[in-house]
Amino acid sequence: MAGFQEEVAAWVAKTNAKMELAVRKIALDVFSEVILMSPVDTGRFRGNWQVAIGDVPAGTLEIEDKDGTATISKVQAATMGLEVGQTIYLINNLPYAQALEFGSSRQAPGGMVRLAAQRWQPIVEKVAQELSRS
Template identity: 50%
Template sequence: MSKYSGLNGSFAENIRQFAEQAKAGLDATFREIVIEIGSSVIRMSPVGNPDIWAANVAHRQANTAAADAYDAHVEVRNVIKSLTPSNFTKAGKLKRSVKYAKPLTKTERDQNFNVNGLVAGKDYVGGRFRGNWQFSIGSPVDGVIDQIDPAGNVTLAKLKLQVEQLSIGETAYLVNNLPYAVPLEYGHSKQAPGGMVRITLARFQQIVDEATRNNQV
């Protein structure tokens, strides 16, 4: 038997292995790109915060002004008392029957003047928009989901899990079907004046380059 039997001198197996590695590398690159795009959009999504709503800001400003006015009045009364000779003993000490008024404590400002109060959104919990980013393969998802995710961690974890099923050549979708998604993208919220999708798109080539470097075959 020839010592060369069973050897065909073909690169077929090497090429097959390289093709598999290349395919795996492309899949990993594609998935990393999609995850980074999704992460960027989710992270930048505004979360409703009643504290910064105009009605509540105006309410707190008015109440704070009232509390400040009260303290200013207290200070004036105390100055008048300190300048009234009959309020002092011959030794120059304040008579026991005379008491200086006290300015408001932090608790009194909160309880009596409601300086940190809300007139709108008292039971509101933000995070519905951030929690409504939905990933799909092949066709976009319809409808909205009942998910409140202020930090975005649940939405991001779900995205990463779903992207594991994604392969190069497939079409990936990330949509938010809430009716105020488009207004938020175009500056309706001061938290994201430049939107989320547009800013992420501006970084697209950077995202692709980094993912490509991370998954070179």
């Protein structure tokens, strides 16, 4: 019976690893969409997306990231530590963030967060398909 227990334990470990990978990839994909949909003038707004696990980030950053590369890299680094059951936050604390989300920019009239939230299910399905092949 030890062989069966070992097989079950291996299956559980593999399943847990896939779940963590899925959670990380979904967070990265959704957050990347938000960042890349963010309107760009100087790049300050795009560069002020902050990510944290467990705690809501406070304050603002003095960074300009017009193409989003640096900000997405920070998100990618943070998601590497994400585990199933944890809460991950993506926050933009600039005073005009809410106005931009609710249509004050011609570049993003539908916002960023709301549009990414609408894409949640397709993103989850895509990640699930990718992981089912492995």
